[in-house]
Amino acid sequence: MKALAWHGKHDVRCDTVDDPEILNPRDAIIRITSTAICGSDLHLYDGYVPAMKPGDILGHEFMGVVEEVGAASTLKKGQRVVVPFTISCGKCYHCEKAQFSACENSNPADKHDIGREGLGQPMSGVFGYSHMTGGYSGGQAEYVRVPFSDVGPLVIPDDSVEDDKVLFLTDILPTGWMAAENADIEPGDTVAVWGCGPVGLFAVQSAFLMGAQRVIAIDHFPHRLELARQFGAETINFERTKVYEALQDMTGGIGPDACIDCVGLEAHGAFADNIIDQIKVSTFLGTDRAHVIRQVIMAARRGGRVSMPGVYGGFVDKFPLGALMEKGLTLKTGQTHVQKYTRPLYTAIAEGKIDSTFLISHRMALEEGPTGYQKFHDEQDTYTKIVLKPGMAGSASLAA
Template identity: 65%
Template sequence: MRALTWQGHQDVRVETVDDPEIINPRDAILKITSTAICGSDLHLYDGVIPGVLPGDILGHEFMGEVVETGPGSTLQKGQRVIVPFPIACGQCFHCTIEQFSCCENSNPVEKQDLTAPLYGHPLTGIFGYSHLAGGYSGGQAEYVRVPFSDVGPVVVPDHLTDDQVLFLTDILPTGWQAAEYAEIGPDDTVAVWGCGPVGLFAVQSAIAMGAAKVIAIDHYPHRLELAKKLGAEIVNFRESNVLQALMEMSGGLGVDAVIDAVGMEAHGFAADNLADAVKQKVGIGADRAHVLRQAILACRKGGRVSIPGVYGGLADKFPTGALMEKALKVRTGQTHVHKYTKMLLEKIEKGELDTTFLISHHLPLEDAAEGYRNFHDKQDEWTKVILRPGMERGTARAGQAQETQQA
């Protein structure tokens, strides 16, 4: 089959690799119909996540048609499904309390020592996201093996297009969980750093949950405009002092809840961020935590801090004093996607949520390297890229597609 493989720093290539096979009874094999490039894929592309080896297949946002099942799978051939990006067994302690991204059994035993010394516990398995997270092949390919297929995949109604439901695999539940973790009330002012895919869905979710005011912070004009169309007020951090602007917009109190949807690769020329960028570049630091520092300072006393942005290692200059003295509540973590998929699918079916506004480009899988390059370098225009195996080269198009995508 054809698949996108990681070869090194900002070097990804579509190559012919072995087809996936059923390994365990609960496995299923999907023929991919749509797969997306995620902002967190860029951390792999930039080489800031360790444990990625040449030839690894990337991609954790995908959906497709079931073409083969093991005897323990509950799926049937021909079904069209979306697949959550964290791999969860459904039976361990964490899965039984709906903490699916903390599953104890999805990271193979031989991989667990890679992260346990750093985090205190091994990571949960994630599709296409380094050997730290299990070394599973991802879905930016023609086919993919789905472990625990009796737990994660959700069958999609035929009347919904791939474009309408693909983001149930990651970024829509991530934005929703981020807003939920912010414990939004009807009188709240909420600030969201980052108008990438997760940030925009956090904005959309916060508004849906009834926030009185949502403020979106970024520097890309088009992304800020998308946030504004969703109903947010906007702050361009290259044109305004963010802390001062947020204090004014919150009546001098500070915002009730903050959402860091940026994570380890913050932009900007602040002194702390420049120092972090140098450390990250030379390998003596892992995270550029400027946004998280700023969000903690902007949050009012007794407020809430929600962190959906991905962090992978260590950061210094952390405002521990502000966190403690202001009595802030912090929630973070990879998304428990399984917990939200059916509920959010119902909202999409009812027309209460639309995700297709985010899609800027559809490309053939064969043009995936171009998609990565542009998503990385032209983030204002390339807001979200959908890859389609089987789509002919030279037929790339901008914007959402209306047809139902089936294998």
């Protein structure tokens, strides 16, 4: 089969590799119909995530049709499914508490030391995202093996609901929703969202659905800011305006009730971080640019809430721990418990309460994936989201 594989920094190739096979009774093989390039994939592309090996198959946002199942799978051949990026057993202590991204059994034991060294405990399994998260092959391919297929995949029963409407249930829509949920939004709140990428835009939409009176979106790409305004957000262009001062002015000197960091470790704006992140990338030390989370903590009102869905992978310098404590802020973080949200969010999509298609700017053939990575990396204001279609004719019309 064909698959997009990582071969080093800024080196993604479309390789021919072996088809996946059933390895365990709860496995299923999915034929991919749609897959997407995620902002988190750019962390791999830029070389900020350790434990990648040349030839690793990328991709954690995908859906498709069941082709083969193991003896203990509850799926049936021919079913159309959306697959969460988090691999979860459904039966461990954390899964039973609906903390699916903290699953104890999805990361093979021989991979545990990688996560334990940098994070204190092994990470849970994730598709296509380094050997720190299990070394699983991802879904930017024609086929993928899905472990614990009786737990993760959501069957889409209505063939009239096209892929574009439900594909983002795999990651970015639940991530934006959980980001807003972690901000403990109350009716009438003012919520500030840093980053108008896919997760940030879904967080804006979710915050309004949860009762926020005002949402202030912060970015520097004009088109992304325009998308945020289409949902009713006020906007700040951080290249033209000092964010802290603007938020103080917009909130009468109080600060936002809730602040959401949808940027993470590749934030723009702090020169010292940009130098440090070139030192010891492979050891977790100094790899994260913490500019946004610093700004978030300083901007939030006293007694406010901070939600951090943006991905961080290592250690940071000059973290405003005093402000976090003295202001009495609540901080909630974590990878998304996708399985907890897929069904209710699917219902919201089917009822027309959530639009998940506005984000797609380009559709490309799987073979064009290397170009897609380069474009998504270099032209983020134009390429807001790329959906890859195995079997699609190449060089298409790149525009949606």
